Every structure is written in structure tokens, then in C-alpha cells.
Amino acid sequence: MNDAATRKLALSHLWVAFIAFILACFMGVYQVLERSGFISALDSPSVYFASVSTHGVLMAFVLTIFFIMGFGYTIAASSLKQPVWNMPLAWGGFWLALTGVIMAAIPLLAGKASVLYTFYPPIVAPAAFYIGATLLVVGSWVWCVIMLVMFSQWKQANPGQAVPLAMFATAMNVLLWLWTSAGVALEVLFQLIPLSLGWIDTVDAGLSRTLFAWTLHPIVYFWLIPAYTAFYVFVPKQAGSFVFSDEMARLAFIVLAVFSLPIGFHHLYMDPEQAKGWKLLHGIGTFMVALPTLVTGFAVIASLEIAGRLRGGKGLFGWIGSLPWTNSMVLAVILSLLMLIFGGFGGIVNASYAMNAMIHNTAWVPGHFHLIFAGTTVIMYFAIAYYLWPILVKKPLFSSSMALVQLWTWFIGMSILTTPWHILGLLGQPRRVSSVVYNNLLTLSWQPYELMMIVGGLVLLGSACLFIYNLAKTQLNPSSEAIDQHIEYAEPIHAAESVPEWLNDLKLWNKVIAVLMFISFGYPILQFFIMDTYGSSPWGF
Amino acid sequence: MQTESVKQKCEHFLRDLNTQLHEFYIQFRAIHIDPLERKWIAVSLLVVGLLVSIIVIDAFFHGINPPGKVETVDSDSLHLNKEFAEDNLGVQVDGKGAIIIRMVAGRYSFFPKHIDVPSETPLTFRWVSMDVLHGVHIPMTNMSTMIVPGYVAEITTTFPKPGEYPMLCNEYCGLGHNHMWSNISVIAKEDWTAPVKSLAKGGSNNE
Numbered sequence: 001m002n003d004a005a006t007r008k009l010a011l012s013h014l015w016v017a018f019i020a021f022i023l024a025c026f027m028g029v030y031q032v033l034e035r036s037g038f039i040s041a042l043d044s045p046s047v048y049f050a051s052v053s054t055h056g057v058l059m060a061f062v063l064t065i066f067f068i069m070g071f072g073y074t075i076a077a078s079s080l081k082q083p084v085w086n087m088p089l090a091w092g093g094f095w096l097a098l099t100g101v102i103m104a105a106i107p108l109l110a111g112k113a114s115v116l117y118t119f120y121p122p123i124v125a126p127a128a129f130y131i132g133a134t135l136l137v138v139g140s141w142v143w144c145v146i147m148l149v150m151f152s153q154w155k156q157a158n159p160g161q162a163v164p165l166a167m168f169a170t171a172m173n174v175l176l177w178l179w180t181s182a183g184v185a186l187e188v189l190f191q192l193i194p195l196s197l198g199w200i201d202t203v204d205a206g207l208s209r210t211l212f213a214w215t216l217h218p219i220v221y222f223w224l225i226p227a228y229t230a231f232y233v234f235v236p237k238q239a240g241s242f243v244f245s246d247e248m249a250r251l252a253f254i255v256l257a258v259f260s261l262p263i264g265f266h267h268l269y270m271d272p273e274q275a276k277g278w279k280l281l282h283g284i285g286t287f288m289v290a291l292p293t294l295v296t297g298f299a300v301i302a303s304l305e306i307a308g309r310l311r312g313g314k315g316l317f318g319w320i321g322s323l324p325w326t327n328s329m330v331l332a333v334i335l336s337l338l339m340l341i342f343g344g345f346g347g348i349v350n351a352s353y354a355m356n357a358m359i360h361n362t363a364w365v366p367g368h369f370h371l372i373f374a375g376t377t378v379i380m381y382f383a384i385a386y387y388l389w390p391i392l393v394k395k396p397l398f399s400s401s402m403a404l405v406q407l408w409t410w411f412i413g414m415s416i417l418t419t420p421w422h423i424l425g426l427l428g429q430p431r432r433v434s435s436v437v438y439n440n441l442l443t444l445s446w447q448p449y450e451l452m453m454i455v456g457g458l459v460l461l462g463s464a465c466l467f468i469y470n471l472a473k474t475q476l477n478p479s480s481e482a483i484d485q486h487i488e489y490a491e492p493i494h495a496a497e498s499v500p501e502w503l504n505d506l507k508l509w510n511k512v513i514a515v516l517m518f519i520s521f522g523y524p525i526l527q528f529f530i531m532d533t534y535g536s537s538p539w540g541f
Numbered sequence: 542m543q544t545e546s547v548k549q550k551c552e553h554f555l556r557d558l559n560t561q562l563h564e565f566y567i568q569f570r571a572i573h574i575d576p577l578e579r580k581w582i583a584v585s586l587l588v589v590g591l592l593v594s595i596i597v598i599d600a601f602f603h604g605i606n607p608p609g610k611v612e613t614v615d616s617d618s619l620h621l622n623k624e625f626a627e628d629n630l631g632v633q634v635d636g637k638g639a640i641i642i643r644m645v646a647g648r649y650s651f652f653p654k655h656i657d658v659p660s661e662t663p664l665t666f667r668w669v670s671m672d673v674l675h676g677v678h679i680p681m682t683n684m685s686t687m688i689v690p691g692y693v694a695e696i697t698t699t700f701p702k703p704g705e706y707p708m709l710c711n712e713y714c715g716l717g718h719n720h721m722w723s724n725i726s727v728i729a730k731e732d733w734t735a736p737v738k739s740l741a742k743g744g745s746n747n748e
Contacts, residue, residue: 045716045717045718045719046716049713049716114716116713120673120674120712120713121674122672122673122674122690123673123674123714123715202617204691205674205689205690205691206689206691206692209689244575244578245573245574245575245578247572247573247574248572248574248578251572268687269607270607270608270676270685270686270687271608271609271687271689271692271694272608272609272610272611272612272686272687272688272689272692272693272694272695273611273689273691273692274609274611275609275610275611276600276606276607276608276609277609278609279606279607279609280596280597280600280606283596284593284596284597287589287592287593288589290585290589291582291585291586291589294581294582294585294588294589295578295581295582295585298578298581299578302577302578348592352592352596353596353599353600353606353607354596354599354600354605354606354607356607357607357683357685358683358685360676360678360685360711361676361678361685361687361711361712362678362680362711427680428678428680428681428707428709429680430676430678430709430710430711431711432711432712432713432718433718433719434716434718434719435719436719437719437720438707438709438722440705440707440724442680442681442707494573500568500569500571502565502568503572527611531611531613532613533613533691534613534614534615534616534617534691535691536616536617536672536673536690536691537617539672539673539715540715541715541716
């Protein structure tokens, strides 16, 4: 990573991601305060829903897409040892995506696009919001093209050799994202933009929800794959160990990408526009996608155990104590796995075809996805940033101990925030309410949990500020001498000199995905064109 | 002639696919997997298999399914619709003695505002929206469904315990979303009497 141009490109993407993140963290604290109702001066549904919509868009789309693009450029340039292909095009993608973000941010912040990041037609927002979101996604497609070109150029230059694991994972994520984003792209291009511009009079909300469900599940794996990539290629090296199995890691990424796509209907279990047989089919697929996560959990823990034993740890659990807990990457993976275990249990409840009725659209759901995304995934984004920053800015990290405090407080804050959130869901609190006005005894039992959530939110905001402060101080530090570090990838225990072509390429898996998507979404989408449906007129909010 | 060549192509394709799958299988078996990892994968498969079989058996043999009756309705003209006309809403007992409850969701309430239903009795709710997307949940019960404009959300459930329950909108439907709620009284089975108008099936005709 001596190439200054690549470093600048990666840093620019990562800064956009983290600025979006910190803004959204402030909004998060406002939201827990507002919805608790403890401070009556704050009560305002219009500000609340503008904030929730912006928080969702910034965290789910801006933080993730920009982080993943910056991470991908870094991985491609360093693991393939070649500069980023077509730098002007890469910057074009960056500016396109950033323009989209600004275009969408204006109506969002003005409170004109409070339609949440899930869009929810027939409520409509100004066209600028949808067009902005589209440009953001198109910008990410530019990144996809560059990643695929670099992937195939390297394969042509190194015939018969295994693509480095980190790049293979990134390429699988590109394939996943291209398929994932197609669903929402169809919804926005053929339904939402024409509706908001008045080109069409009505919209079929059932079709919109089906198309959005196409995107809504695999998108979380798009966010998660960088974290899993770090699990496999950074964590073992930082802990002083090895990748447990290079081939199984590839297989895990393949199964993640292939099975996360045809299963989106678990978001529609409670919906009237899809039949139960299709829901059951997608439900079974949802359980399949737990397999690569279970395999990944095993592989990471195995790598950590080897590290602990190499460092002198003895006994059944003794190796845990002898791990390098003060290494930010190792600490982050331990905390990430802890949150993954609890979040995973919650996920099994959500995935369960009929049991889901109990918690559908209750506070349980945001509790779950904050634990698994903002917890498991984002804590790895932090660890990746702490690892990459000294390499990208050529200066030592401002404070390693501050980084450790930040990771611990993020974990503690997330536990304090999401535990009451889950309980509120079981107590029947709906998600997305700006205040509790139900005149019912039940709602009294909600109050202590609201208070706990405020504490969690404040701890998280403090942690997020430490993160940004540390990165900024590292970069702006004028006195420190330039250091020249390189990314070190973990070696597998058994080097995979040559792997079968299907563990080294995307073509076969692209076809498999096409077949599975046709099976699971073919008729469910076609049905809207063969039955008598009634469109809905657009509404404001 | 034409059909023969199609047939040949098909055979050719299948033969190719077969060879490819065979090759894939051989390569797949050749992957190095640690014995411990092999055991872990077996355990994972067992756990996932167990959960899936519970769900599938419940769905096929006990009829435990989420709502999913794909039935369309014109949400923009509910006022012209016989079934969901205002005087036809609420609790009714049909000819076979089944209890059907027709409800309309609209910003920001559920109509009718209050209903009485018996406990321990199967109840079939038919929900429609007159405007945007809504959801309805009666906390502590299985009565949960999305109400998507353009579709009738039908769900059959039983309330085991009598009591006063809130009926909450659980999907963002606009700035007044949190004010969208109403009440339902679940009355002990033996104390409940069917509403009088339930005999006039179809309610008043507003054609």
C-alpha cells in the first residue's frame, strides 16, 4: 500500500462512511430521548420521523456502502499487489455516490422524506430522495465493475493460482451486492420515481414489498461480509495464529452469497400478498444461511484457540485468558462473537415461520438488528479502521488504549441498549413509535426499559465520539514520523496452492443464484401481473 | 426433424450436466476438512435440520402458518365495497357458526373502535386498509398481520385469556402512527353473546 493514490481513495471513502456514522449516532441519542417521553419539550413526531429516516439511511446505506467500497479498494490493491484499475472511474463512482447522498439528504433533513429507509409506498417522498438513493447505488456499481476487472485481470496474469482469500471474499460480496441491489433498483426505477414524478397514478404496494424483500435480507450479508473477511484474514494474524482452513472459508463465503439471496420472504411472513407455501420455502432457506455463520464461528474460535495455546494457554478454557486481549482486532472479534451469539438466537426467533408473529414489527426487531449489525458488524468496522489507519495515513495510531476503551464501551453500550429493546418487544411495544400514548396498563411496564435504553444510547454516543477523535488525531498528528506498514494477511494452516475452479471463480455461482432466484421469486413476482390487482394512490405522511 | 434435434440437445445438455456434477462431487470430496470441523458441520446440520423439521411438521400437520391468503381488494373504493361497508364491519357469526370479524384500518384508527369477542373460540379476522400500509398487533396474542392496501389480510386465531387488550398499529403509516390504536374486549366464552345484526349476512346493501 505504498501507492499514495490508492490510499487517498480508500481514506476518502472511509471518512464519508464514518462522518455519516457519527451524525447518525447523535440522531440515535435524540431518538431514544424523544420516544421515552421523559422530556416533553422534545416531543415532535415530525422531527422524530425525519430523524429516524435519516438515521436509517445514513447507517444502513451510507456508512455501509462507503465503508465497503473503501475496504474493497484496500483489499484489492494490497492482496493482489496491483494498483486500483482505472482510478478516474473509481473517483467518478465516489462522486456519483456522494452526490446521491447529498441529494437524498436535503429532503430528508428538511423533513420532506420521512418515509424511513424502507420507503413504504404508497407513502411517497419527493423524487430527489429516490433519485439520490439511486445514484448512491449506481456509484457502488462502479466499484463493483472495478473489483471484477481487478479480480479477472489477476486471474489471467496468474493462471491456475488461487485468488487470495481476502479478494475472493470481496469478489463474492460484489456478486452478492449486484444481485441484492437489483430488487430495490426495480422498485425505485419502475414504481417509486415514476410515482413521485406523477408519471403513474397508482402503485401496487404488494409488488413493492416483494421487490424490497428481495433486497432486504441479502443486504445484511453485504454489510456483514467485510466483518467475516476480517475474521478470516486479519484476526488470526493479529492473534498470532493461522487461518483454520482456506477452502472452507471460501465455501462459507459462497454459501453466504448464494443462500442469502433467495430467502427474503421472512420479512413478509405477516404479509397478505404472498402465499404461505412461498413463505415456508424462503423460511427453510433462511435456516440454511445459518450454516456458513456456524462454520465461520468455528473457524475463528479454532484460530483463536491455536493462538492462545501457542501463547502458553493450558486447559479447556485456559487459552482464552492467554489471548492478546489488548490487540484491538482480537478484542473486537471476541466482543463481536459474543454479540453474534445473542443476536443469532434472536434471529432464529425472527426466522421461525410462525413464531415470528409474536415479535413481528415490535421493538424486538430493531433490538435484534442493532445487536447484530451495529454490534457484531460495526465493531469489526472499528477494528478494521484501527488496523488500516496507520497504514493509510503512515502515522502510528494516536492511542491504542483509547481504542480498547472505545471497543469495550461500544459492547457495553450495545448490551444496555438492546437488552431492554428486546424485552419491550416481548411486552408488545411496536417499533417506530415517536411516543407512547396508548391508554393502557400494559404501557406502564415499558417505562423502566425506556430509561435503560437512554443510558445505552449515551454510552454508545460517547464511544462513537472516541472512535472519530482517535482516527482524526492519528491523521492530523503533525509531529510523528512517517511509518511504513503493510497489511499482513493470515496464512492458512494448509496452504491451498491450487483450488478447484469453482472455489476460485464467480461464474458457476452466478448461475446457481440465477436459478435459485428464478425458483423463489419467479412466480411470486409474476403473480402480480396475472391476477387482478388494484393499485393504491400515493399519500403524503 | 426439429423435435428430434431438440431432444438430442436436451440429452446432450443432461449428459453434460451429469459429468459436471460428477466432477464437482469428486472435487468437493477432495477438499481438506479437519475431522473436528467435519464433526462441527455435522452438529450444525443436525441443529438446523431439527429446527426446520419442527417448522415443517407444524406447518403441514398442525396447520401452524402465518397469514397468506392472496386476496385482492380495491382499497381506494372501500366505501363502494359491500363486504367492507361501514354497517357490515365488526363481529358477525356466519351461517355455519364461524365468527368473522371485518375491520378497516385507516389513518389513524381501526374501525370499529371497539369490539367484543369470546375467548377460547376460533376467530377469523379480515383486515383491509383504506389508505396506506398498516400493521396490527394485539400484544401477548398471535393476532398480528400486515395490512397492505390492495389486499385482504385474513388471519384466524384464538384468544385463550379474557381481558381488555389494546390493538396497536405496528407499521409506520404517517406522523400520527402512534395514535393509531383501539381496544378489544375478550369476554369469557360462556358470557359472550353474538351481536344481533349478525344474522343479516352481508349487512345493509348500499348499492
